[in-house]
Amino acid sequence: MTGQDILMLLVAVIGTASALLVVSSRNVVHSALYLVIALLSVAATFLLLGAEFLAWAQVLVYVGAVVVLILFGLMLTRAPIGPTAQGNELGRALPVGVSVALFGFLAVVIFLAYPSTEIVLVPTPTEALGSVLYVHWAFPFMVLGFFLTVSLIGAIILARKEEGEGPDPYADAVAEVPVPVASDTTGDPTPVGR
């Protein structure tokens, strides 16, 4: 067992534990912060596999942008802090059964397919990756950039506020004229802050 093996096992244990904390934590903000650790362990796995550029791109894009975006989403939706409602007995047992069975199946397949395959660590120079990306994959790369632009414009159009669209949850926060509390109950039947 080499040092690389030990590091990989350590990263895998930390990543799996923090991923479990992401889905089981009662507080959604804690979940978002555990997601940072899980995605950093994914970046460490990339480093151990020799993919340097991909590791730093993962840190920049996910830890730097996506988690911040998710935290913004949590703040804007005023996610309930504290115990969240869980389903009944079957609703709790079914996801555990499905994911444990899937993991068992995948682990058996992996151990049967690669019983003693060794990965030789060959660090990928970013220059080589760039020449492959901009020569062989140039057209898909440009299509990807166009796709990213279109989807982000679509997100802006989706999230933009339109006239007369549902109850405004920020009405009490930005209203210049104080609104009586009783008038809120006359509109939409779904209560705020559930």
Next chain:
Amino acid sequence: MQAVYPLVFSAALFCVGVYGVLSRRNAVLVLMSVELMLASVTINLVTFGAILGTEADPLLTGQVFALFVLAVGAAEVGVGLAIVLLLYRNRASVNIDDADLMKY
């Protein structure tokens, strides 16, 4: 390094993501679980690229595909959060069980 370690790590991340999508009711948490599943897929792509590549011919296609998955994941979380914001504005809730307009 043994090839099974990153592969099993990726399988574990994917199964945790599946559990999160199936069990949690908060829409933002479901998005986080989808992010975990996407990350596990990128680990798989890079690992298979490292298994199949050699010293003389490093196979970089796996890393290029992982980079594509990274960008698509960023776009997905942007659009997904916009939809969650719209759901919250219209229903005053981020519980995915409340989004049942097309159920019957």
